[in-house]
Amino acid sequence: MDKWAESLSSEEFTQIELKLDKPKQVWVATQQVELPGQSEKRKIAIVMNAKNFNDASDINYFITNVDSEHATEEWFVYTYSQRNWVEVFYREAKGWLGLKEYQVRDAKSLMKHFILVFCAYTFILWHSLTGGLRRKWATKPLKTFAEALSAFRTAISYRFVLWLNQNWDVFTAYKKSLGFVWA
Secondary structure, three states: OHHHHHHOOHHHOEEEEEOOOOOEEEEEEEEEEOOOOOOOOEEEEEEEOOOOHHHOOOEEEEEEOOOOOOOOHHHHHHHHHOHHHHHHHHHHHHHHOOOOOOOOOOHHHHHHHHHHHHHHHHHHHHHHHHOHHHHHHOOOOOOOHHHHHHHHHHHHHHHHHHHHHHOHHHHHHHHHHOOOOOO
16 A cells, blocks of 8 residues: 555645644545455545655555445545544443443343443433533533533432432332332
8 A cells, every 4th residue: 555655646636624623634545446355346545644655644544345436535534534523432431421331141231231321422412512401400611521421410310309309108119119118
């Protein structure tokens, strides 16, 4: 791949601007190739931070089985730029919501656990983006997932205590059925 990238002239690269928090210029070249052991052709891309190989300090190679009409230079760059958000999700889901905290024995139970974590993540993120948690459960702007989760936990705790005060007889009957004395 390096030899192919080195053989390309700067005219063969397309300049694309990544629209991130801080805009970034990249140069992309693509080619359709046949790979050993593959029945169909694949499209490969070289994404660099300079016009030519010798000046580039950041060079990435990508391969896809996506239809070559769809896999344009812009598509490669945009798709690659979105990978960070997947990593953010896993960091938050594992660290804050217990994605890695499971004690199950079969695939069905594991899938249920993952679905609950994904739903909780989506719910909290949706509320933090729409301002739902901020309106009632936070005294400051919710800028991080941890702050949104804290506001969510406050809301749930409040709702549970409210329910408990209104349904004390149900709660004590349940505890009594388990053999516990509740005072």
